[in-house]
Amino acid sequence: MNVYAIYKAKFIAQDWVNYFKGNALLRQPIAWEQGISVEAALRGPLVRSLQRFQVGEQGDGLHLRQAAARTLDTHYIAAIDLFVKEEQLHSRLLAGIIEGLGGSLLEQHWSDTCFVWLRRLMGLRMELLVLLLVEVIAQVYYKALHDGTNDAVLRSVFAQIMQDEHGHVTFHCSYLRQSFSQLSPLARWSIYTGWRFLFMLVCCVFIYDHRSVLRAVGITPRTCWRDCMQAFQKMRIFTAA
Structure with missing residues (x-):
């Protein structure tokens, strides 16, 4: 099922279950x-x-699944489970690349610890907004890596993850768009303003922390910033369009 076909004003969780399965x-x-x-x-x-x-x-x-369970929407719970499984698949794919290049896997990293802490500050909507910060930057990141190498294995992995990340962003945006539509315009503007500021901060940290690989694939900080902000603007969660 085409991801655009199910990005509607009305969020229907069963459509997303079908999407992930397909x-x-x-x-x-x-x-x-x-x-x-x-x-x-x-x-x-x-x-x-x-x-x-x-x-x-x-x-x-686990925390995301527990938050989804509180919606009591069995189809949404199933869709979140499938989303998590895709993320875990990405982890295995990246592990295959790292080990294939002679590297070792990390047990933890400060950036992940910070994001986990942020995601758990409030409820489901806050967790999804924080997740989207990473997912949107990941779209730009994996495209840069895909375009910056000629290796067939790397390009195959990055292309697959890019496709999945596009679906993830659209899935979460679709849910949040409907959820936030019930709030007042002032509340939506306030949340968006804070969220945009946080995205810009995360984007700066990402560009600095991954500057070596971005440089190696020919991406300047200015270009990366531009691409990330353009991707952010496409997430029309707080607008009617």
Whole structure:
């Protein structure tokens, strides 16, 4: 099912269950047996960068699942479960790249610890808003990595994750758009203003923390900032359009 076809003003969780199930059937096998070959200048920065993303993808999503369960919407709960499974798949894919490049997996990283803390400050909507900060930046990040290498295995993995991340962003935006529509215009503006400021802060931290790999694939800080802000503007959660 096309993700655009189910991004409606009215959120229907069963449509997203069907989407996630269909997306799982469309996955292409990764030719790991070919090995991974990248230039020396990219190998080290890529491993260090992916290690940090891999830590963030490997969680069990327990807090999010518990928050979703409180909605009492069985279809939404099922959709969140499928979303978490896709994130865990991304963790395994990134682990395969890291180990294929001779790196080791991290047990934790300060950036993931901060995001987990932020996500658990309030309820489901706050958790989804914080998740979206990472998901939107991930769209830009994986596209930069995909376009910045010629290795077939890397491009296959990054292309798959890019497709999934697009679905994730649209899924959460669709839910939040309906949820926030019940608030007053002033409340929506206040939440959006704070959320946008937080996104800009996270974007700055991301660009600095991953500057080595971004430089290695030919992405300047200015370009990365522009692409991230453009991606952020596409999340029309607080507008009628």
